[in-house]
Amino acid sequence: MRKFTRLLTIISFTFISSNVFAQATTSSPYSAYGVGGLVPQTFAPSKGMGNIASGLRMPENINISNPASYSSFVLTNIDLGVHGGLDQLSTSSTKENNYNYSLDHFALGFPISSKMGASLGIIPFSNSGYQVGKSDVFQQIDTVAYKNELLGEGGYSQVYFGVGYEIAKNLSIGVNVGYLFGDIKRTTSTVLNDISAVNSRTTVSTSASGFLVKYGAQYTIVQSPEKRWTIGYFGSMKTKVKTTQNTVFDRYILNSAGDPIPMDTVYNNSGVKGHFVLPTMHTVGFTFNRVNKLIAGADFDYQQWSQFSQDGQVTDFKNMYGVRLGAQYTPDIYSVSSYLKRVDYRLGFNYYKSYLNLNNQNINEMDLTLGLGLPLSNQFFGGLLHTGSKLNVAIQLGTRGTTSSGLVKERYANLYLGFTLNDRWFVKRKFD
Structure with a gap:
């Protein structure tokens, strides 16, 4: 187990040093707005339960959404995740399928004392990825046939460190401090219906850097040794993040394969300083927890996106509301005769009234999640059974948007894989 732990750690840090965690990917046209599409700050176990997190207190899994949960750590946890997805985009007349995949996150959680735990890692914050106008449909003005293309790519990530502490019996508080970084590039092109024509495009690249603070609390009501309720809260305040923007207007031609070949640069304005303001x-x-058998819970979200602004310009974003429901059931964690009885079975549901309102249409989102926690090994520590390692699988099936008013409806299917390893790092041994 120790050799395997060292190997996993080396692989994980290799991924980090090679920058492969810089962004997740998406094909959503709704990621063109604001800071891109927000990525839920949860890992595969929570994703399988509809992303519930505020009252989730699982010592063998890292709950980065609520840092108060870190005080429950008994062993050191390592979590490495990957993500793949299919997006189907529909208008009133056409459909288009897109496939995406990426490495998702790396996180480490560990106990500091019997009342304190900590976590650190790198996780996605938002992503942007869309192509609009790639079809062969051109508009005609006099003798000129043209089309406009919009392209977005990139995203923001954060490196974080957090601590959770039990300040009184069954009451814990916690805080995460993250550093946001990354780049989103948005390109607008005018393409002429002539292979020899000179086309034009404007590319705006916005890099961001700044600190984010998230805080949380959890209080557990012990109904009996096997049954307990945990009430939780987490949040963040309005935060200003610095940006640097580069704008390039250039001209290009297309080769026979349709790839752009730059001709000249008409305008280049680099290093323009600015900022955006993230909302409260x-x-x-x-959650209700029947120990080693059942977890069920709900979360309620409120985000004040009417506070969002970029470079002092206030947007028309709306405040965002959401509800998340989820559960996990384990038939018999101690079963020797049946592996399937030791598996965690997860189910969840999400509904969001998003901050976007386009053409007088609310861009709402709804999805169903399914998940499995597949144990790979077990160990006893402190007189209790702990999962040595586990493969967590989550599937998310959902819709976003509408085909009304000339908009796009998005149907998506996402697959999340998370490998969790628990070991005795940083735990003081009684005997050498």
Whole structure:
């Protein structure tokens, strides 16, 4: 186990040093707005339960959404995740399928004392990825046939460190401090219907850097040794993030394969300093836990996106509301005769009234999640059974948007894989 732990750690840090965690990917046209599409700050176990997090307190899994949960750590946890997805985009007349995949996150969680735990890692914050106008449909003005193309790519990530502490019996508080970084590039092109024509495009690249702070609390009501309720809250305040923007207007031609070949640069304005303001966010919820058998809970989100602004310009974003429901059931964690009885079975549901309102249409989102926790090994520590390692699988099936008013409806299917390893790092041994 120790050799395997060292191998996993070396692989994980190799991924980090090679920058492969810089962004997740998406094909959503709705990621063109603001800071891109927000990525839920949860890992595969929570994703399988509808992303519930505020009251989730699982010592063998890292709950980065609510840092108060870190005080429950008994062993050191390592979590490495990957993500793949299919997006189907529909208008009133056409459909298009897109496939995406990426490495998702790396995180480490560990106990500091019997009342304190900590976590650090790198996780995605938002992503942007869309192509609009790639079809062969051109508009005609006099003798000129042309089309406009919009392209977005990139995203923001954060490196974080957090601590959770039990300040009183069954009451814990915690805080995460993250550093946001990354780049989103948005390109607008005018393409002429002539292979020899000179086309033009404007590319705006916005890099961001700044600190984010998230705080949380959890209170557990012990109904009996086997049954308990945990009430949780986490949130963040309005935060200004610095940006640097580069704008390039250039001309290009297309080769026979349709790839752009730059001709000349007409305008280049680099290093323009600015900022955007992220809004206040709050989540409150609860979980019911029947130890080693059942977890069920709900979260309620409120995000004040009407506060969002970029370079002092206020947007028309709306405040965002959401509800998340989820559960996990384990038939018999101690079963020797049946592996399937030791598996965690997960189910969840999400509904969001998003901050986007386009053409007088709310861009709402709804999805169903399914998940499995597949144990790979077990160990006893402190007189209790702990999962040595586990493969967590989550599937998310959902819709976003509408085909009304000339908009796009998005149907998506996402697959999340998370490998979790628990070991005794940083735990003081009684005997050498």
